[in-house]
Amino acid sequence: MIGFTPDARQLEIKEKYRDFVNRWVIPNRLKYDQLAEFPWEIVKAAYNEGIMNGPMPSKFGGNDYSILDGALASEELGAGCIGIGISIDANTLALTPLYLAANDAQQKKFFGLINDQKAVAAYALTEPNAGSDVAGIKSSAIKHGDKYLLNGHKRYITNAEASSFITVFALTNPEKGARSLTAFVVPTDSPGIEIKPRLQKMGQKASVQNELIFHDVEIPEENRLGDEGTGFLIAMKTFDRTRTGVAALSVGNARAAYEIALKWAKNRIQFGAPITANQGVSFMLADMATEIEAARLLTWNAAWAYDNGLKVASKLSAMSKLFASDVGMKVTTDAVQVMGGEGYSTEFAVEKMMRDAKLCQIYEGTNQIQRLVISKSILK
Ligand SMILES: Cc1cc2nc3c(=O)[nH]c(=O)nc-3n(C[C@H](O)[C@H](O)[C@H](O)COP(=O)(O)OP(=O)(O)OC[C@H]3O[C@@H](n4cnc5c(N)ncnc54)[C@H](O)[C@@H]3O)c2cc1C
Structure with a gap:
């Protein structure tokens, strides 16, 4: 039996996020779109209300x-403001490794530090010369005794200036x-x-990104995640968990x-009738509704x-990120x-x-890279 209805617990999650978005995100989204700075007051409130x-x-x-619970929550955040939503979700991205x-x-x-x-x-994965091509990363962490010395350059790192720690590859x-x-x-x-x-x-714009330069940064051995050489797998497994977000x-x-x-x-009258009386408009709305439904179900x-x-x-x-972000771009353009x-x-x-929609076609792997993942999977 296939079911598509969230259960009572999942509906509570949706309601909790929707309520948070109505009180904190929607009233502040235009302010942060103009300020273009990290939404600290909202993130603190999100911590207080169990949203982080x-x-x-x-x-x-x-x-x-679960990842499905997380998708229900992220849809509500996205309905408020993707910029504020990604400031919250990028934290999960950083914690996933x-x-x-x-x-x-x-x-x-580290979870203790974050919560307390x-x-x-x-x-921090991306570098100036290693975006889609993660294998091109040049930053190095060379072992000296019980420490590593980190040198290199990272780019476009979300939350960096606001962060207490960074997961670096x-x-x-x-x-x-x-x-x-x-x-x-x-x-x-x-x-x-x-x-x-x-x-x-x-x-x-409510989400911030910075370049980072590392000059002989000492990292204690106990801050290494997993064995040496497991970083590529950790990075890819991280995206498997976060792309649906x-x-x-x-x-x-x-x-x-x-x-x-x-x-x-429905309320805009032109030529003596609501503009929805024109199929040129009502069919556009029909397509938008259909595409949103399809994107949600795939997600x-x-x-x-x-x-x-x-x-x-x-x-x-990969399919859900590709399809839903393309739908996001098309539907928001049609809404305008x-x-x-x-x-x-x-x-x-x-x-x-x-x-805001455009960026979802680019970060966490561009949609061309999602097609690469999908085509490799279906052609192997
Ligand atoms: C606002 C923002 C936030 C970000 N946040 C983070 C973050 O928190 N942490 C992090 O590590 N990174 C982050 N990124 C980096 C993001 O993941 C990369 O920008 C993205 O992966 C693309 O890399 P690039 O910009 O170097 O583009 P490039 O890799 O240079 O790609 C340029 C174009 O070429 C295409 N292309 C490249 N290779 C192929 C191929 N093999 N086949 C077909 N097309 C190809 C791409 O799809 C794209 O259209 C962020 C980026 C932005 C803009």
């Missing part, structure tokens, strides 16, 4: 959410290349870390834009497959079109939703 780190273990302050590979002592220490201080973490043996890629937990106040001014960008943020953002456009269109299916340990989960999560000049104005936030 949902898929992390409850014994370490999380909510034990710890969830996957840290020993108990490391989990206790209501702190934020960042995930670096080579322990540059001659071996990506086969020596290793994950480390690096406290952001470690001597030798240079945090560059934040990136100026098109959308998702990006898909769900896209679905939420598309839903919000569609709902605003639908309500507006739920991918998350469900992950939660049930199915082999197809990796391919499905349905609303004409009002859509293009900032008043209804629909133009912001369109700007």
